[in-house]
Amino acid sequence: MKLGISTYSLYQAMQAGEMTLPDVIGHIAEIGGEHAEIVPLGFDLKENPELIDTIRNQAEACGIELSNYAIGANFAGLDAAAYEREVERVKREVDVAAALGVKRMRHDVASSDELSIGRFLQELPKLAEACREIADYAAGFGITTSVENHGYFVQHSDRVQALVNAVNRPNFRTTLDVGNFLCADENPAIAVANNIGLASMVHVKDFYYRPAHRSPGEGWFPTSGGNWLRGAIVGHGDIDIPQVLRTVKASGYDGYISIEFEGMEECRKGTKLGFDYVKRIWSEM
Template sequence: MSIDRRQFIGGAAAAALGAGAAVGAENGRGGKVGKSKSVNAKGAGLMSGRGNPIAISTYSFWRFKEGLKLPIEQCIEEAAEMGFDGVEILHMQMESEKTSYLNKLKKTALVNGVDLCGMSTHQGFVSPDEEKRQRNIDHTIKCIELAYELGIPCIRINTGTWGTSESFDELMENRGIEEPLEGYTDEDAFPWVIGSIEECLKVAEKRGVVLGLENHWGLGRTPEGVLRIVNAIDSEYLGVLTDTGNFLEDPYDKIVKMAPQTVFMQAKTYFGGGLWYTLDLDYDRIAKIMKESGYKGYISLEFEGQADYKEAIPKSLELLRGAFS
């Protein structure tokens, strides 16, 4: 009997994202296009008794702050000591791509009892320059191979932006809205992004690494943009990576749209005030949305505040445990 795509990807996502025990804690706040494609089994009745496993991105320790680029080994050790179930590696934070270094990271995770559950990568496919797109395809494929060697089942990918902002600070001042290059529109960019991701998926499918397209500016600034791309591509190895902090207005209705196809979630907190902005996110409400969609996978903390991480990260873990347990 054949297995249709919906059945396959639901099973694949649940298996790939693993399992982790979660215990309850305190409640609080932290900081149509195309065909339908549901990754998660709908309905809270289909949820198991455990809560979502809680991971942390190594970005949370660094936040691109000068002098705080901690070695990933240290991030893994501190995450384990704080009580996280998994670690999501920021590719830009890696000190090497040599096999010896990757093996060291795997061993560090093993002896500390945490999963390497995700990798956040950076790429940009929003460009009329075919050579530039190909460089970003090649970079993404390299990251897929790194994730495969590390045993990581999912990587974060972006659409990229037009690059017409002078800096990321300016992009944030404009609420993530950016003018296209002269002579082009966003409609021109969708085929570039779709074609580029399809090239990357040739390797992702071979390696069994799921690509999670994040709502991360560019064409991914809206749920409609993310879903238009994901729904246009017929692959069990492409899903949505939902970031709770990248919808700057009306996040809950937008998360509802993304939830059924989510394969990985990043959850932002902003203790001490945000680096670029601060959102008052209701994680009880977000957890209810994800539970009702049937999402069982990882919630990966991206702490993006000004507070000392040694105090803010444990508070963030407590917050997420309370909401998602």
């Protein structure tokens, strides 16, 4: 297992102008990260390709790997022309991943206000077709693409499984976020056990979870079932992280694990505390 950090975890500092992207990569190395996962929030590597060399050079100088490139995408509810444009746009992002030298790339697949299983089944063939075309293109670079359990519409473990199975490509897997299942009110320990065998990448994230009748107010967001979540330092929230990590380790998964922090605490402190916690728990198992 190689433990690292998603640049998303330090977006708060980048957004405030306190850190640059090279600073973030350096910070990840300084606190012991073995890899950095690149999430292009606040920058666009297609429009600023010179940043690609900056990222690669900084990672090499710091002695860490670049593990994954994670972008947004949506193939649901589009007319034919918009659908094709989106597929081609994501292929250009595959080119970016190849230029970065990563062998894993996550792209989202769908966003919809209607979250029913009926709507999901209606959209599934087109979602699978888009992911298959992108995976086939990525295979030429030796890249494995993936869908994350993210964005409500494809968040449940069984929906992720259905999509991965429908795509039916060896280089299309799932970026498994242990916390995001809670957004669909699914027990993370059970959901991780369901999907760890499909994982190309694992995100460790934690949340505070409150039932619908305890609406906490500012800083919280709703689950698909109307309950409430707030980002937490990994190990401080309501997810049974030790149980989740035991499941991941027992599965034989030995790839990249990224810490994702999106809490209200200062991001450098929150990220390091979560990183240190996961490193300790994993080593004690």
